[in-house]
Amino acid sequence: MATPESLLLLEDDELLARQTRRALARHGCDTHWAADLDGARRLLHRLPALDAAVLDQNLGADNGLDLIAPLLQRFPDCRVIVLTGYGSIAAAVAATRRGAHNYLTKPAGVSDILEALERDPADLDSLPEAPPSLQRLEWEHIQRVLDAHQGNISQAARALGIHRRTLQRRLKKRPSPAHFQRD
Amino acid sequence: MATPESLLLLEDDELLARQTRRALARHGCDTHWAADLDGARRLLHRLPALDAAVLDQNLGADNGLDLIAPLLQRFPDCRVIVLTGYGSIAAAVAATRRGAHNYLTKPAGVSDILEALERDPADLDSLPEAPPSLQRLEWEHIQRVLDAHQGNISQAARALGIHRRTLQRRLKKRPSPAHFQRD
DNA sequence: AGTCCGCTGCGACAAAACGCCGCACCAACC
DNA sequence: GGTTGGTGCGGCGTTTTGTCGCAGCGGACT
Numbered sequence: 001m002a003t004p005e006s007l008l009l010l011e012d013d014e015l016l017a018r019q020t021r022r023a024l025a026r027h028g029c030d031t032h033w034a035a036d037l038d039g040a041r042r043l044l045h046r047l048p049a050l051d052a053a054v055l056d057q058n059l060g061a062d063n064g065l066d067l068i069a070p071l072l073q074r075f076p077d078c079r080v081i082v083l084t085g086y087g088s089i090a091a092a093v094a095a096t097r098r099g100a101h102n103y104l105t106k107p108a109g110v111s112d113i114l115e116a117l118e119r120d121p122a123d124l125d126s127l128p129e130a131p132p133s134l135q136r137l138e139w140e141h142i143q144r145v146l147d148a149h150q151g152n153i154s155q156a157a158r159a160l161g162i163h164r165r166t167l168q169r170r171l172k173k174r175p176s177p178a179h180f181q182r183d
Numbered sequence: 184m185a186t187p188e189s190l191l192l193l194e195d196d197e198l199l200a201r202q203t204r205r206a207l208a209r210h211g212c213d214t215h216w217a218a219d220l221d222g223a224r225r226l227l228h229r230l231p232a233l234d235a236a237v238l239d240q241n242l243g244a245d246n247g248l249d250l251i252a253p254l255l256q257r258f259p260d261c262r263v264i265v266l267t268g269y270g271s272i273a274a275a276v277a278a279t280r281r282g283a284h285n286y287l288t289k290p291a292g293v294s295d296i297l298e299a300l301e302r303d304p305a306d307l308d309s310l311p312e313a314p315p316s317l318q319r320l321e322w323e324h325i326q327r328v329l330d331a332h333q334g335n336i337s338q339a340a341r342a343l344g345i346h347r348r349t350l351q352r353r354l355k356k357r358p359s360p361a362h363f364q365r366d
Numbered sequence: 367a368g369t370c371c372g373c374t375g376c377g378a379c380a381a382a383a384c385g386c387c388g389c390a391c392c393a394a395c396c
Numbered sequence: 397g398g399t400t401g402g403t404g405c406g407g408c409g410t411t412t413t414g415t416c417g418c419a420g421c422g423g424a425c426t
Contacts, residue, residue, distance in 0.1 A: 086314060089275045093286050096279035097303075103276050120280075131269060131328045133344035134321060145314045154402055161316035163385050168404070170383095337373055346414055351375070353412095 003114055008053040008071070009033045010040045010064055011083075020054075023110040037062040041070060050075040052117050055100075057084040057091065058148065068098045081116050083108060086144035105140075106147055139174065142167070186297055191236040191254070192216045193223045193247055194266075203237075206293040220245040224253060233258040235300050238283075240267040240274065241331070251281045264299050266291060269327035288323075289330055325353065 007029045011017040014035065021031045032047065034040035036059055044050075053071055055064035068080055082095040087105040095103050102116040142160065149155040153171070157164040190212045194200040197218065204214045215230065217223035219242055227233075236254055238247035251263055265278040270288040278286050285299040325343065332338040336354070340347040 087272050089270050089272060089286055089288065092272045092275045093279050096276050097284075101280075103272055105272065131331065131342040132324075133342075134324065135344055137324055138317060138321065141315075141317065141320055148314065152402075153404095159314040159316075161318060164403090165386075165405090166384055335373075336375095347374090348376090348415075349413055 003027050003029060003118075005030055006047065006049050006051050007031045008040065008043065008047070008050055008078075010037075010053070010055045010059070010067060011035065012056050012059045020110060020113075024113075027110065027114065036060075037064075037067060040067050044071060044074055050078045052079045053081070054113055055080060055082050057082050057095070065095055065098055065100075068095070068100055072099045079117050081113065083113075085148035086141065105144060107143065142170065146171075186210050186212060186301075188213055189230065189232050189234050190214045191223065191226065191230070191233055191238075191261075193220075193236070193238045193242070193250060194218065195239050195242045203293060203296075207296075210293065210297065218242075220247075220250060223250050227254060227257055233261045236261055236263045237296055238263060238265050240265050240278070248278055248281055248283075251278070251283055255282045262300050264296065266296075268331040269324065288327060325350070329354075 005028070007024060009017060009021060009024070009031050011020065011033065012035060017033050017035070021033055024031045029052075032043055034043050050071075053067075055067055057064040064082060068082075071078060071080060079101040080099060081102040081104060082100045083104050083106060084091060085106055087103060092103040102119075104112055104116055108116075142156070145159050146153070146156045149159065153167055154164050157167040160167065188211070190207060192200060192204060192207070192214050194203065194216065195218060200216050200218070204216055207214045212235075215226055217226050233254075236250075238250055240247040247265060251265075254261060254263060262284040263282060264285040264287060265283045266287050266289060267274060268289055270286060275286040285302075287295060287299055291299075325339070328342050329336070329339045332342065336350055337347050340350040343350065
């Protein structure tokens with residue numbers, strides 16, 4: 001599959017959605033955006049065709065996974081990938097069993113998204129299976145939790161079970177928001 | 184699905200396989216064991232029926248995922264779950280897309296296995312989605328990497344990117360290999 | 367035999383990180 | 397007004413880590 005022509009973006013965060021949409025547009029995608037499940041469902045009925053969909057799993061009260069079934073019912077060949085703040089393996093399995101094509105954790109750039117759409121995840125036996133370093137693991141997890149709490153350091157620290165002061169210090173240590181690349 | 188009657192266990196480690204087999208037997212499972220892909224394939228042809236399969240993903244050179252397709256071809260209703268040392272989300276997606284019912288990371292007790300077999304992972308919207316504490320995350324990752332290196336502390340420490348001395352100390356702190364429960 | 371190599375366990379000490387206090391500031395809300 | 401909650405930062409005592417070193421042990425090679 002080349003870059004899709006028609007794409008549905010279901011994303012909570014309006015800013016992120018705009019950015020992503022613009023970036024996708026640069027790749028030639030006609031991106032339709034919805035911020036919640038209802039909006040997405042309505043959008044579904046209006047669209048004449050759909051090649052791909054990018055669903056945020058965490059939408060306040062809603063769960064992006066619930067869009068997969070109706071979406072695939074209307075567009076059986078649509079490739080669906082699910083995005084989430086902190087992805088657990090259980091959540092990845094759930095998404096995939098519901099028909100998702102792939103499952104990504106934020107922060108995911110447009111290149112990540114496009115690659116996830118094009119590649120068949122079941123194809124590669126050459127899965128990384130490389131042990132991520134402890135520091136990387138921690139850092140990514142921190143980023144995910146922080147993202148899940150909209151950047152609220154105090155809440156994230158509580159969720160992580162560490163002191164707020166410690167989180168602050170750790171965040172300042174790595175000012176490089178350089179996107180950690182895949183291994 | 185109640186506890187399966189006929190079960191296929193594909194597991195590298197002979198000791199672990201014996202243990203698991205015995206434990207499954209106590210639950211009334213007729214467990215057939217294979218240590219590699221070829222053995223499992225041969226076993227497949229001999230078995231008259233199969234309710235469930237537990238596949239270790241990491242089998243030396245082989246990859247347990249490659250058994251899923253032939254297995255499901257012969258027993259389409261068989262429930263397959265995949266076990267792995269350290270599971271990545273990518274690996275979980277790959278397994279699920281190939282038809283696995285669920286995906287677990289070691290160490291997984293028999294109760295975990297049976298629960299994973301019975302439950303439909305796609306059913307639960309009530310996925311944990313609870314942020315695991317940093318300590319838990321680290322500890323589990325350490326355990327996985329350690330397991331992947333057959334308990335070799337020096338190698339594991341290198342893989343984790345921490346000092347061997349530190350790993351030693353951490354391991355001694357938590358001597359309880361008590362099963363960490365799911366959140 | 368003997369030597370090399372790698373893993374293990376542990377003691378010791380400096381350096382770094384952490385937990386925990388405090389404070390000042392700001393925003394929102396009653 | 398007051399109260400509540402988040403943020404950023406300084407300091408200080410405690411804990412953890414990094415990095416040495418050393419003795420022991422098993423295997424493997426000549």
